[in-house]
Amino acid sequence: GPRTVLVTGCSSGIGLRLAVQLAQDPGQRYQVVATMRDLQKREKLEQAAGGTLGRTLSIRRLDVCSDASVAECLGGLPDGRVDVLVNNAGVGHIGPIESISIAEMKRVFETNFFGAVRMVQAVLPDMKRRRNGHIVVMSSVMGLQGIVFNDVYAASKFAMEGFCESLAVQLLQFQVFVSLVEPGPVNTDFELKLMEDVSRSEFPGTDPATLRYFQEVYLPASREIFSTMGQSPEAVAKAVVQVIGAARPPFRTLTNPLYTPLTALKYADPSGELSVRTYHNLLFNYGAFFHLSMRALRCLTCQCFRRRVAPA
Ligand code: NAD
Known part of the structure; x- marks a missing residue:
């Protein structure tokens, strides 16, 4: 029968495109559980899913930052079974480190690191028991290479990389695969949200030189990179579909050559x-x-x- 694929963060961007591409698989190999934190944002996904909705794709609520939400979502699945977990939910963060409170940094890690880890913990016992499963994690090139003014975001993705490198070795013994996907810049709401955050902030505690480097050097360069090198979310989703469909899934996939x-x-x-x-x-x-x-x-x-x- 079809494999159950649970994807987090499907209200927009890569997650939305991935859920739809998997649901439209010509071989109907997948039953997609497309999850999102806020079901009020389901409309875009519903439209993109079209005729697959209620057939090969269902939408469920899941906040990766909440134990209760994760338990409720998994409890609602037949046998609670997830064959493929895709940890896609994530938040970006940019800015001079002087202006970022520890609480704000923790919020980035709550989603990008602990959120993904919470999901892994929730599906792992069953995958191990069945000696079958695949955990896919949306990392970033910033999980491999730090980028100026992305200190906290890069750290959260590095954390995930270290976690997965360690776990993959043990899980191979249970025939459970781990795959990291590392996109470069992708043209989704992600960058837009970053720019909104930046326009709201006053960067308290940041000296004028640093602020000038951030606003007048980094930000234009970043926009340039997104516009010249940016991939579409569809292209990244397509790369993930290949990773999920592989007989021997690769541990790492850089999506942007x-x-x-x-x-x-x-x-x-x-x-x-x-x-x-x-x-x-x-x-x-x-x-x-x-x-x-x-x-x-x-x-x-x-x-x-x-x-x-x-x-x-
Ligand atoms: P996006 O903002 O469109 O998608 C992220 C999704 O995660 C959103 O739908 C958001 O609502 C969801 N989310 C956030 N917190 C959540 C929570 N607590 N529970 C459930 N869902 C939550 O941006 P995207 O580009 O599609 O990002 C998807 C993933 O790709 C992220 O992990 C991001 O770090 C990674 N990524 C993005 C880029 C890029 O340039 N856009 C590059 C490399 C990696």
Whole structure:
């Protein structure tokens, strides 16, 4: 029969697209439990789901930050069975570290780290018993490589990476797979929400130089990166569908080839100097030429260039 796939954070973005693509699987391999914190936001998903609604896709309430909500959701599933868990729910966070309270940082970790861990704990005993299961985690390239002014967000995704690297080894013994998906920038509400947060904040406790770097250097560069390198949520969802459908699911999947060289810097130089200095140069020394380096990068990583340097 079809595998039950539970996806968190399906009211928008990648989660919504993933739920719909899985529900529309031509082989009808999946029964999708598309979950969201607030069911009042279900309309967009209902529309996108179309005829799959009530057939291969059902919508349920689930707040990854609440034990009670998770228990209630899983309790409502037949045998409480989840074959594939997709931890997609997450929140972004940017800003100078001086202006962020510890309480605010904890909120990011509550969702991005503890929320995902809560879900894993909830489905794991049954997966182990059945010697079958797959846990997919929406990480980020920022789970592999820190990015300036994303300190807390990157830390929350690094935390998830460490958690999964550790757990994957044990779970292999139970035929339960763990997969991390690392998208680069994706054009969803995610960036919009970040910009809204930023426009509301007054950045208390931040010195003028830092604030200027954040607002006048980082923010324009970030917008540039989203517009030149950003993927669609559909493309990321498609990559996740492949991960879920694989006979031997990969542990890591970087969805954006444009970003791979940036993450490779870190592994090319074990001292870490190369990546720290490259990022520093990109942001602070190239200034107005930032978009040019982005374009150069794009050129260096595109297929036609690679065919020229390394003909097959
Ligand atoms: P999004 O904001 O559209 O989606 C995130 C979803 O998570 C939202 O629907 C939100 O309501 C939900 N959510 C937040 N807190 C929740 C909670 N406590 N319980 C249940 N749901 C909750 O943005 P997105 O880009 O689709 O993000 C999906 C995932 O992809 C996130 O984990 C994000 O960190 C990751 N990601 C995004 C990008 C990007 O650039 N957009 C890049 C890399 C990774």
